[in-house]
Amino acid sequence: xxxxxxxxxxxxxxxxxxxxxxxxxxxxxxxxxxxxxxxxxxxxxxxxxxxxxxxxxxxxxxxxxxxxxxxxxxxxxxxxxxxxxxxxxxxxxxxxxxxxxxxxxxxxxxxxxxxxxxxxxxxxxxxxxxxxxxxxxxxxxxxxxxxxxxxxxxxxxxxxxxxxxxxxxxxxxxxxxxxxxxxxxxxxxxxxxxxxxxxxxxxxxxxxxxxxxxxxxxxxxxxxxxxxxxxxxxxxxxxxxxxxxxxxxxxxxxxxxxxxxxxxxxxxxxxxxxxxxxxxxxxxxxxxxxxxxxxxxxxxxxxxxxxxxxxxxxxxxxxxxxxxxxxxxxxxxxxxxxxxxxxxxxxxxxxxxxxxx
Numbered sequence: 245x246x247x248x249x250x251x252x253x254x255x256x257x258x259x260x261x262x263x264x265x266x267x268x269x270x271x272x273x274x275x276x277x278x279x280x281x282x283x284x285x286x287x288x289x290x291x292x293x294x295x296x297x298x299x300x301x302x303x304x305x306x307x308x309x310x311x312x313x314x315x316x317x318x319x320x321x322x323x324x325x326x327x328x329x330x331x332x333x334x335x336x337x338x339x340x341x342x343x344x345x346x347x348x349x350x351x352x353x354x355x356x357x358x359x360x361x362x363x364x365x366x367x368x369x370x371x372x373x374x375x376x377x378x379x380x381x382x383x384x385x386x387x388x389x390x391x392x393x394x395x396x397x398x399x400x401x402x403x404x405x406x407x408x409x410x411x412x413x414x415x416x417x418x419x420x421x422x423x424x425x426x427x428x429x430x431x432x433x434x435x436x437x438x439x440x441x442x443x444x445x446x447x448x449x450x451x452x453x454x455x456x457x458x459x460x461x462x463x464x465x466x467x468x469x470x471x472x473x474x475x476x477x478x479x480x481x482x483x484x485x486x487x488x489x490x491x492x493x494x495x496x497x498x499x500x501x502x503x504x505x506x507x508x509x510x511x512x513x514x515x516x517x518x519x520x521x522x523x524x525x526x527x528x529x530x531x532x533x534x535x536x537x538x539x540x541x542x543x544x545x546x547x548x549x550x551x552x553x554x555x556x557x558x559x560x561x562x563x564x565x566x567x568x569x570x571x572x573x574x575x576x577x578x579x580x581x582x583x584x585x586x587x588x589x590x591x592x593x594x595x596x597x598x599x600x601x
Contacts, residue, residue, distance in 0.1 A: 299562065323386070371401040408421070476515060478515040512560045562574070
């Protein structure tokens with residue numbers, strides 16, 4: 245993806261919970277528990293997915309998985325359920341065209357107590373942020389008519405080649421995060437589903453980036469072995485280091501940005517949180533490797549690894565989660581397509597410390 249030109253390093257204040265220093269990834273041997281050492285083709289009904297961007301994906305509570313990606317030969321956004329046929333998403337209501345974007349789409353699933361909703365967010369070519377809300381049929385199939393895009397309110401907009409980040413929250417709600425279109429600041433906005441209202445966008449204090457941020461949340465649903473009960477933001481600082489900021493669920497304040505030790509990248513990171521207190525941040529390292537860092541719910545870094553077989557790419561990798569598992573996706577180019585692997589299985593690790601605020 246295209247990126248804005250960096251104008252110089254800016255030091256970020258790291259005032260949150262102290263982190264455990266982890267050496268920069270330097271080994272081809274996976275350091276995260278359960279990490280595979282091979283990649284698998286990401287497929288749909290017609291073969292392997294190829295894209296000019298990166299894909300987005302999410303799973304529901306029945307393990308249905310929805311993939312969305314930018315077309316290989318056009319700027320359309322395509323969706324596929326359970327690796328089945330791909331369909332282009334419609335544009336806004338009344339438009340005869342398809343939804344188009346220069347940036348990778350983002351997919352989450354929000355639980356409404358029934359079938360839930362897959363929500364696909366994309367940055368329009370006008371920089372505005374758009375959403376498609378897809379509810380599967382009673383037989384858990386895609387609806388015959390896919391929903392048109394709706395513009396996210398409050399003038400939410402970002403650089404037209406950058407993705408918007410999203411995190412699913414309880415009661416069908418969610419949070420969005422994006423890089424300002426006019427500055428290096430990062431905005432977040434909360435959507436409260438029970439009242440169908442959006443809060444006003446707010447700036448994350450001290451978080452400065454020229455790239456798209458990543459956002460993930462894990463809130464106790466009563467069946468989690470070590471819940472986070474927090475939202476975590478990951479972003480590439482203007483000094484090329486990766487930072488995180490955390491927000492306790494139900495609160496409005498963020499911890500100060502904390503640097504991920506040993507991290508250095510010229511691409512956006514991606515973050516995923518599991519249900520047992522661990523998660524992973526993945527990024528394209530400065531030398532072209534895929535670097536990943538295991539993190540704990542108290543803000544510490546617990547492990548790191550590097551994938552020498554990752555290969556060169558011009559898009560940032562993706563991290564997603566399901567239960568205690570983390571999955572990675574990377575774009576190997578139009579000829580080699582998108583690939584995925586299991587990035588971590590955190591069930592073997594001890595219960596991590598509770599968060600400190």
